[in-house]
Amino acid sequence: MVVKKDENTTDKNIQEELKDEILSKEQKKEYHSLKFSKIENQVKQSLKEQKTDDTLRDITIWALVLGSSDIHYESFVDYVVVRFRIDWVLVDIFKISHKEYKLILERLKYASWLKLNITDIPQDGKYSMIIESRDIDVRISTLPVWESENVVCRILDNSKSIIDFDDLWFFWTTKRFLEKSISKKNGMVLVTWPTGSGKTTTLYTILSKLNTRDKKIITLEDPIEYTMDWVIQSEVNEKKWFTFHSWLRAVLRQDPDIIMVWEIRDLETLETATQASLTWHLVLSTLHTKSAAETLDRIINMWLKPYIIASALDTIVAQRLVRKICPHCKREKEKTPEEQAIVEAMMKDIGMSIRPAKNIKLYEWAGCEKCNHSWYSWRIGIYEIISLNHKLRDMIREWATAEEIIAESRNWDLITMKEDWILKAIKGYTTIEEILRVI
Ligand SMILES: [Zn+2]
Missing domain, CATH: 3.30.450.90 (Beta-Lactamase)
Incomplete structure (x- = not known):
């Protein structure tokens, strides 16, 4: 056991070194047009x-x-x-x-x-x-x-068009998880994000998919960034004596089917949102955490009693946005030994052997007027999704740690962020430097 742990630590250190080396050689180019x-x-x-x-x-x-x-x-x-x-x-x-x-x-x-x-x-x-x-x-x-x-x-x-669900760059397995959880009548779906990871886009896209006339959808936002037909959007004004939490209680009295709470900022808001999920509402919200594991850790160990969260929580979507390589000036690159090694190490890490690492293509850019010589155009999402099933719920009730839950989810098709990015790198959507920077 001990030996295995040491091996893992060494692997991790090597990966970190490789990452630093690749990033230090990164071509930095000024945006100009x-x-x-x-x-x-x-x-x-x-x-x-x-x-x-x-x-x-x-x-x-x-x-x-x-x-x-x-x-x-x-x-x-x-x-x-x-x-x-x-x-x-x-x-x-x-x-x-x-x-x-x-x-x-x-x-x-x-x-x-x-x-x-x-x-x-x-x-x-x-x-x-x-x-x-x-x-x-x-x-x-x-x-x-x-x-x-x-x-x-x-x-x-206000009139910026909302991205279609199919354009969020989910792979089908990930998409299947999310579609399943948002089609339920109750439950809580948490999108977690470090700053600037595009949670707005994901949440609005999910809402527009759910937006049918047989349901009442109410949102609690700060601020309202897009307006949507048939969705009741409420902007929280914390300047007055009302807090986020008291707004949420007012929203619940309006008999909604689906609620989107912009952000869970404190225990009170989380408790009310959880209560809403337990009383037959579908609750969508966000939390400021970096990964699915960190989210579980925070809500289980710091905030809520495990048996409550085991019943109320349904899915955690951790996400990052990475810049997408400009399709007009993209070209295949010669892999450096470091790049070859890190791809191999990561594929080994996630137990993926669909093809030898040496056959994986990586891409670079030449720069063109279309991307303002910046190399990238628009962004794509990298996701990690955990959907709770009966086994995982039981583990949470029995005070399992976030680490144990994540390990168990690997047996149940958990898609890790690393896995998602390897697949997206194989497809040539972005550069290796961009991915190493955000994961
Ligand atoms: Zn270009």
Whole structure:
């Protein structure tokens, strides 16, 4: 037993070393595109003509065109830089002078109903625009910095289409688990996520699949990011005396069939959500944890009594998003010995021998205007799903540890994240560096 454990530890260390080595050699390339100078010229022209309304509109439109989630205005001593967050990566788009920035800042604050004369305390607001018949809301927040204010704008695109369930990049086994659990009349499905792992997309996609007229669906969100027909969406306002938990109780009195609770932040909310699941509701929610094991560990050992969670919980979906390699400039690469070794080690780890590791192809990118020389376009999900069955429920009732439960689930088709990524790497969806970074 002891020997085996030592072997595993050595294997793990070797894997970590290989991972570090591969990541240290990673080609880092700056995001650049001809579009960026086009945006800069357009913005500077409208600022020159003092048409700041156009400036704000142009910046917002371009952020949408480039698929950004946020616009950052960052002030430094000599200049202000405007950056977009595109697929989580902050990209410098252009620089402006402080004089130019002052005009934009005034327009931003004016459009968002912020007080123009207040520059020494943070403020929150929102501006809205209709762009090609799409309602775009932009939440802005300011932060006083040396001799200026920084602004971060979060784009909420109400008409952004929800991804189809089949486009979430589930492999069929994973998909089967999830479809089964969300077709039940009661139970709790938890999507767990480290920041920026795309839980929004997954939850809304599941909801839209469940959205039929014979059911009442109520959501509790903070904030509402998409609006959906026939779903009753409630935005929690914790500024008033109501807490997340008391909102949830109010939702339950509305006789829903399905409830989506944006995030379980505390024990009280978890208890109410659990109670809802036990009283014949399907509850969807999220928890801020990194893996299925960590989720089990937290709810069993820290929060709820095992016999309650054994009856209430149905499925845990742990997920990450990885950037998808640009299909326009993707090419097969020669594997380095380190890459060959890590693929082999991981395949051994998950007991997968569907083909020899040396036959597995890895991919790299050349860079093209379509992906703004960034190599990636859009993202794909990597998942780990545990669906509780009678055996696992019994184990939870008997105080099994998260580790024991995970080990047992391996006999019941648990899909681990490693397994999912190996399969997705074989298919050439992403690069090895990207996957090593997120797992
Ligand atoms: Zn490309």
